[in-house]
Amino acid sequence: MTLVWLLVIPAAAGVLAILAARWSGAAARWVTLLAFALGLVISLATAAEYAGRPPMAESGPWLVAFDAPWIPSLGIRFHLAMDGLSLLLVALSEFLGLIAVACSWRGIRERLGYFHACVAWSVAGMIGVFLAMDLFLFYFFWELMLVPLYFLIGIWGHENRYYAAMKFFIFTQAGGLLMLVGILGLYFLHGRDTGTYTFDYDALLGAAPGGLTGMLLMLCFFAAFAVKLPAVPLHTWLPDAHTEAPTAGSVLLAGLVLKVGAYGLLRFILPLFPAAAHDFAPVGMVLGLIGILYGAAMAFAQTDLKRLVAYTSVSHMGFVMLGVFVGGERALQGVVMQMLCHGVSTGALFVLVGDLQDRIGTREMGRMGGLWATVPRMGGVALFFALASMGLPGLGNFVAEFLVLLGTYAVSVPIMAVAAGGMVLSVIYALWIVTGVFHGPNEHGWKIPDLSARETVIFAAMILVIVWLGVYPQPVLDTARPAVETLQQRDVAHVPSPERKVGVTPIRCEALVEEVARPRTYVRGSNTDGASGGPP
Numbered sequence: 307m308t309l310v311w312l313l314v315i316p317a318a319a320g321v322l323a324i325l326a327a328r329w330s331g332a333a334a335r336w337v338t339l340l341a342f343a344l345g346l347v348i349s350l351a352t353a354a355e356y357a358g359r360p361p362m363a364e365s366g367p368w369l370v371a372f373d374a375p376w377i378p379s380l381g382i383r384f385h386l387a388m389d390g391l392s393l394l395l396v397a398l399s400e401f402l403g404l405i406a407v408a409c410s411w412r413g414i415r416e417r418l419g420y421f422h423a424c425v426a427w428s429v430a431g432m433i434g435v436f437l438a439m440d441l442f443l444f445y446f447f448w449e450l451m452l453v454p455l456y457f458l459i460g461i462w463g464h465e466n467r468y469y470a471a472m473k474f475f476i477f478t479q480a481g482g483l484l485m486l487v488g489i490l491g492l493y494f495l496h497g498r499d500t501g502t503y504t505f506d507y508d509a510l511l512g513a514a515p516g517g518l519t520g521m522l523l524m525l526c527f528f529a530a531f532a533v534k535l536p537a538v539p540l541h542t543w544l545p546d547a548h549t550e551a552p553t554a555g556s557v558l559l560a561g562l563v564l565k566v567g568a569y570g571l572l573r574f575i576l577p578l579f580p581a582a583a584h585d586f587a588p589v590g591m592v593l594g595l596i597g598i599l600y601g602a603a604m605a606f607a608q609t610d611l612k613r614l615v616a617y618t619s620v621s622h623m624g625f626v627m628l629g630v631f632v633g634g635e636r637a638l639q640g641v642v643m644q645m646l647c648h649g650v651s652t653g654a655l656f657v658l659v660g661d662l663q664d665r666i667g668t669r670e671m672g673r674m675g676g677l678w679a680t681v682p683r684m685g686g687v688a689l690f691f692a693l694a695s696m697g698l699p700g701l702g703n704f705v706a707e708f709l710v711l712l713g714t715y716a717v718s719v720p721i722m723a724v725a726a727g728g729m730v731l732s733v734i735y736a737l738w739i740v741t742g743v744f745h746g747p748n749e750h751g752w753k754i755p756d757l758s759a760r761e762t763v764i765f766a767a768m769i770l771v772i773v774w775l776g777v778y779p780q781p782v783l784d785t786a787r788p789a790v791e792t793l794q795q796r797d798v799a800h801v802p803s804p805e806r807k808v809g810v811t812p813i814r815c816e817a818l819v820e821e822v823a824r825p826r827t828y829v830r831g832s833n834t835d836g837a838s839g840g841p842p
Contacts, residue, residue: 316430320423327419346400381504391789406554424454470550481530488526524579534567548616553660561649590631597624598728637713643706676748696736702775
């Protein structure tokens with residue numbers, strides 16, 4: 307029942323928060339905070355128990371599973387399952403849920419019960435997405451998480467919140483309906499071919515047809531995931547939603563909603579449609595490159611600090627799109643690391659922007675500057691997460707993007723070189739965040755309080771996570787490895803190896819190492835076996 311409890315606890319916390327708020331707003335906060343803390347403890351305990359072990363024979367490739375009939379007449383089951391990938395994302399969900407509640411402790415003063423209920427139910431819906439192994443159940447949770455997020459933006463957001471909430475709803479709803487078409491297509495095709503109508507994920511593996519039909523079904527899924535990721539040109543809802551959302555909403559959007567799109571690409575596009583994904587891979591990699599470069603360039607062009615951070619997400623998630631369609635263990639491990647590191651580091655930047663807005667009443671960078679002398683602790687935190695965003699070695703984001711680039715190098719050197727250029731652009735907008743806000747003259751004479759004890763604890767926890775992922779990522783890589791290997795096995799079983807996706811000859815790192823290490827005898831006037839010239 308572990309997986310069921312992971313869903314029940316935040317869902318019940320939302321109801322209890324509404325009831326508790328009738329007596330005290332603080333009670334609503336504490337109920338939600340304790341619920342996420344309990345969920346995080348369960349996630350970490352599950353990781354300690356199962357991570358590193360081979361999957362149980364009776365549960366297939368899953369570490370733990372729960373399966374019960376729901377609507378048997380339609381082949382719908384309440385099937386939850388967890389492997390290393392979903393375990394990491396569930397833990398991330400609980401952690402960022404804690405951060406979302408803690409960072410709103412003082413900022414939200416109206417309708418506290420409903421606010422915390424929306425936060426709890428949003429996280430519950432996303433945990434359901436990460437655990438659902440019945441496609442109908444997956445779609446149910448996919449749509450469920452949309453509703454509380456819509457209210458978070460529309461009720462507790464900023465000036466243009468109604469426009470941003472409606473745009474977010476229309477984009478995600480349109481993508482979700484296309485995915486529903488793809489799910490129903492798989493359902494009826496599998497039923498026609500086998501006589502068994504089911505939405506079960508394991509049963510539908512290998513059910514996708516080839517040719518045009520398979521490609522169209524895959525694109526239905528891809529549209530939904532690309533909107534959530536978001537991939538250019540389906541990203542336009544993101545800057546508006548981030549800019550107008552409350553701080554907790556921005557943390558959930560950047561930290562979890564975008565990861566839902568990345569998770570869908572890994573869990574559904576590659577295993578369910580291996581042939582179509584192989585054919586679509588060059589397009590997917592180009593979309594990833596466009597996202598990396600476009601997001602970085604647009605970030606530097608912003609004057610609204612929150613909008614700037616929103617565009618950095620477009621750039622960072624471009625590495626996810628690139629890594630998914632490059633394939634291979636290194637690239638996919640980099641995708642998993644990027645999902646975790648981006649969720650924490652960009653979530654921290656949104657918390658920082660929210661704290662600044664609460665103090666000075668604006669997000670316009672033209673009205674900032676010279677704040678380091680007034681808020682040195684806040685400036686140090688901003689510098690740290692700006693360095694993390696640009697991929698400084700020793701921090702988790704560097705490990706993630708380096709693994710994606712290393713995997714891309716084995717497929718195409720030109721693509722890798724262009725993607726690496728995106729990391730160079732990230733240096734520009736990272737420095738722009740620090741210099742534009744905290745350096746220079748304090749022309750407006752700002753005198754504002756520095757980080758409180760609560761805010762210091764929030765940022766300290768997020769800093770520790772990023773440093774840990776950068777210095778010692780091996781536990782995360784080991785946890786994700788069985789899931790990554792399973793994805794590779796399913797891909798290799800149906801299509802050629804990932805190295806052939808772009809039609810170029812891969813450069814093998816192993817062969818290069820062997821060539822460099824080959825013994826040579828150097829004499830004056832000879833640099834190889836008889837070749838003229840001096841030693842290299």
